[in-house]
Amino acid sequence: MDKLKLKALYADLRPDLDQVEKELITSVASDAPLLTDASLHLLQAGGKRIRPVFVLLSAKFGDFSIERIKHVAVPVELIHMASLVHDDVIDDADTRRGRPTVKAEWNNRMAMYTGDFLFSKAIASLANIEKPYAHKLLADTMVELCIGEIEQVEDKRLYDLSVKDYLRRIRRKTALLIRVSCELGALASEVDDKTRIHLRNFGYYVGMSFQIVDDILDIVSTDEMLGKPAGSDLLLGNITLPVVYARDEANVSRLLARIEQGDTTEETRHELLTVLRKSEGLEKAKRLSNLYLEKAMNEMRSLPNSPAKRSLQNIALFMSKRKF
Amino acid sequence: MDKLKLKALYADLRPDLDQVEKELITSVASDAPLLTDASLHLLQAGGKRIRPVFVLLSAKFGDFSIERIKHVAVPVELIHMASLVHDDVIDDADTRRGRPTVKAEWNNRMAMYTGDFLFSKAIASLANIEKPYAHKLLADTMVELCIGEIEQVEDKRLYDLSVKDYLRRIRRKTALLIRVSCELGALASEVDDKTRIHLRNFGYYVGMSFQIVDDILDIVSTDEMLGKPAGSDLLLGNITLPVVYARDEANVSRLLARIEQGDTTEETRHELLTVLRKSEGLEKAKRLSNLYLEKAMNEMRSLPNSPAKRSLQNIALFMSKRKF
Numbered sequence: 001m002d003k004l005k006l007k008a009l010y011a012d013l014r015p016d017l018d019q020v021e022k023e024l025i026t027s028v029a030s031d032a033p034l035l036t037d038a039s040l041h042l043l044q045a046g047g048k049r050i051r052p053v054f055v056l057l058s059a060k061f062g063d064f065s066i067e068r069i070k071h072v073a074v075p076v077e078l079i080h081m082a083s084l085v086h087d088d089v090i091d092d093a094d095t096r097r098g099r100p101t102v103k104a105e106w107n108n109r110m111a112m113y114t115g116d117f118l119f120s121k122a123i124a125s126l127a128n129i130e131k132p133y134a135h136k137l138l139a140d141t142m143v144e145l146c147i148g149e150i151e152q153v154e155d156k157r158l159y160d161l162s163v164k165d166y167l168r169r170i171r172r173k174t175a176l177l178i179r180v181s182c183e184l185g186a187l188a189s190e191v192d193d194k195t196r197i198h199l200r201n202f203g204y205y206v207g208m209s210f211q212i213v214d215d216i217l218d219i220v221s222t223d224e225m226l227g228k229p230a231g232s233d234l235l236l237g238n239i240t241l242p243v244v245y246a247r248d249e250a251n252v253s254r255l256l257a258r259i260e261q262g263d264t265t266e267e268t269r270h271e272l273l274t275v276l277r278k279s280e281g282l283e284k285a286k287r288l289s290n291l292y293l294e295k296a297m298n299e300m301r302s303l304p305n306s307p308a309k310r311s312l313q314n315i316a317l318f319m320s321k322r323k324f
Numbered sequence: 325m326d327k328l329k330l331k332a333l334y335a336d337l338r339p340d341l342d343q344v345e346k347e348l349i350t351s352v353a354s355d356a357p358l359l360t361d362a363s364l365h366l367l368q369a370g371g372k373r374i375r376p377v378f379v380l381l382s383a384k385f386g387d388f389s390i391e392r393i394k395h396v397a398v399p400v401e402l403i404h405m406a407s408l409v410h411d412d413v414i415d416d417a418d419t420r421r422g423r424p425t426v427k428a429e430w431n432n433r434m435a436m437y438t439g440d441f442l443f444s445k446a447i448a449s450l451a452n453i454e455k456p457y458a459h460k461l462l463a464d465t466m467v468e469l470c471i472g473e474i475e476q477v478e479d480k481r482l483y484d485l486s487v488k489d490y491l492r493r494i495r496r497k498t499a500l501l502i503r504v505s506c507e508l509g510a511l512a513s514e515v516d517d518k519t520r521i522h523l524r525n526f527g528y529y530v531g532m533s534f535q536i537v538d539d540i541l542d543i544v545s546t547d548e549m550l551g552k553p554a555g556s557d558l559l560l561g562n563i564t565l566p567v568v569y570a571r572d573e574a575n576v577s578r579l580l581a582r583i584e585q586g587d588t589t590e591e592t593r594h595e596l597l598t599v600l601r602k603s604e605g606l607e608k609a610k611r612l613s614n615l616y617l618e619k620a621m622n623e624m625r626s627l628p629n630s631p632a633k634r635s636l637q638n639i640a641l642f643m644s645k646r647k648f
């Protein structure tokens with residue numbers, strides 16, 4: 001994703017995001033230099049802070065106070081980070097975003113407890129918001145993320161994954177944390193219920209659209225654009241929407257059968273990418289992504305015009321229409 | 325520990341504990357049969373539910389309602405369970421309390437996300453209590469538990485661990501979660517501040533005394549009583565208070581040097597146990613444990629007499645004076 005272009009869409013938020021960034025650093029302070037170092041290592045890896053952006057923009061529809069809202073923006077980003085560091089333990093990953101993982105730089109024990117530490121710090125930060133319902137929302141989302149992690153394995157190598165299975169998976173993997181970011185931002189700023197629900201639904205639909213696009217880009221992008229071999233996830237049995245749709249096309253099903261029998265050579269990967277890029281499945285996936293984008297835009301329709309609304313619309317468009 | 329004798333000390337709590345047990349089972353329900361099964365597997369392993377007992381008894385000093393207080397008792401037990409299951413991943417343990425661990429029965433991924441799931445369910449349960457400060461207390465305790473886990477490794481094999489280091493370690497390992505159990509129970513039942521602080525301190529001192537006794541029993545008990553070889557932790561470099569105190573006695577230091585050089589034979593273990601059992605260090609450790617027990621009892625002194633107070637006193641006595 002072109003980070004610079006994305007950031008231009010919420011340039012107005014710069015001072016608020018700087019405050020969030022400061023609070024992120026403050027929030028991981030502790031008596032344990034190792035845990036704080038590992039957390040800072042993760043924070044400094046960058047990331048787009050897209051979840052805090054959704055929190056802030058949603059909060060702008062109500063009684064906005066950066067001093068209050070930073071305690072919502074920080075937890076969602078910390079939970080995102082915690083889930084990444086735990087994933088790295090399980091996936092045995094050595095790098096993420098081009099930097100060594102906590103697991104690689106320190107060890108598995110550090111990665112485990114850094115994740116737990118970040119979860120705890122997220123809850124501690126949210127405790128500044130005097131709304132028990134906020135804790136319930138965030139905790140319920142965390143539960144769904146865990147379920148998603150377990151389902152992902154069950155689904156793995158299941159070449160008969162249905163469209164419904166796929167959608168349920170990306171809902172938990174991506175859409176729910178964006179949804180809760182919007183909803184918590186609105187809740188903490190006393191946004192009226194009707195607007196809050198629109199923002200919440202908007203976040204959900206944007207998340208769905210975004211993840212489908214991500215999965216399309218994994219097929220159509222070059223290795224250089226992705227920073228990893230295109231289609232590599234498919235070889236591992238992580239089936240995505242374009243493949244689900246294209247599975248019945250003769251060339252695709254022939255190749256999938258080969259992969260399922262263990263043929264994961266470079267040649268097979270290239271062949272699969274070639275047929276998928278020309279397949280109907282790719283077009284169908286794009287259509288579904290556009291449908292979610294449309295639904296997201298519909299949620300915005302009845303909300304009053306404002307710079308925050310325009311930013312949300314632009315971000316949604318950008319995330320769904322990006323080329324990498 | 326003699327579970328039956330312990331349970332007799334809080335027989336009055338039986339109906340309340342049954343409610344907590346039911347709520348524990350309800351609380352781990354989810355759309356993910358695997359995660360719920362793994363959680364039930366952990367719940368059914370038993371455990372003394374000593375943390376919920378501290379919650380309930382502390383709550384009895386105020387406006388007690390089981391419907392409310394179960395949402396405090398459940399989270400502390402779930403967090404205890406979550407930390408055990410994550411420990412089992414790191415320690416690569418195959419059994420706990422004589423049952424296969426989640427890691428052994430399923431796999432590491434399941435253990436990781438079952439732990440995360442239990443953390444999340446703990447927060448979700450506590451969200452029923454309309455007190456943001458309760459979340460802060462619990463989250464801060466979770467942070468301290470993580471720090472404890474990391475420190476434990478740093479300390480490992482450090483044969484120059486000081487008494488202060490040891491106390492800091494057991495504070496995080498044991499005392500803080502009992503302290504927060506008492507404090508949250510009091511907080512949720514609107515116990516007045518002065519009584520709440522006494523209960524909180526009581527929990528802390530009982531926890532300290534309890535852990536020192538546990539470490540003493542690891543040396544003086546038979547293998548049968550412990551269900552594992554006595555002194556086995558010491559061979560792994562987990563130095564406990566009796567050893568810290570006895571380290572300067574000639575026979576002890578000679579043996580420790582041998583262990584540090586990699587001699588972890590059965591013979592060495594028996595020799596170490598023999599000298600430790602006769603050492604001054606063991607007596608000194610008992611004295612410190614008694615001192616903490618005394619401090620715990622002092623905290624109770626100014627509180628009004630009640631069945632709950634008597635139960636807390638009896639449990640403290642039992643936990644500190646038990647023979648296994």
